[in-house]
Amino acid sequence: MNCKCNKLIIGLIIGIILPLIMSYILYAFLYHGDLEFFGFVQQMVKQGNVGKLLSISVLPNLIMFLIAINLDRLIAARGLVTATVIYAIIVVIFKFMI
Numbered sequence: 001m002n003c004k005c006n007k008l009i010i011g012l013i014i015g016i017i018l019p020l021i022m023s024y025i026l027y028a029f030l031y032h033g034d035l036e037f038f039g040f041v042q043q044m045v046k047q048g049n050v051g052k053l054l055s056i057s058v059l060p061n062l063i064m065f066l067i068a069i070n071l072d073r074l075i076a077a078r079g080l081v082t083a084t085v086i087y088a089i090i091v092v093i094f095k096f097m098i
Helices: 007-031 037-047 050-057 060-069 074-096
Strands: none
Touching: 007 037, 007 050, 007 060, 007 074, 037 050, 050 060, 050 074, 060 074
16 A cells, blocks of 8 residues: 555654653653753663663554554554664663663
C-alpha cells in the first residue's frame, strides 16, 4: 500500500523519539526526587542504571511496530526496528563499557 507515511525515515524518527518521550513519562510519574530530568539521567548514568531505563523506554516501539505491521506499513516498521537496534547497541555499550 502506498502511503506518504510508509517511509524508512518516518519509522526511524518515530522509533528514536518515542523512547525519549517514554523515559520522560517514566521520570514524571515514578521519580519523586528534587532533580530535573537531565540531572535524573546523569544520576542514572552514575549508578549504572541508564541501560535499564532505556530498555523499558523502548517498549512503546513494539506497539508502534505491531500497528505498522497491521496497517501494512512495512517500510516504516523496518525503520522502527532499526531505531530499536540502535537503542539496543546503546544499552549494550552502557551495560558493558561504562
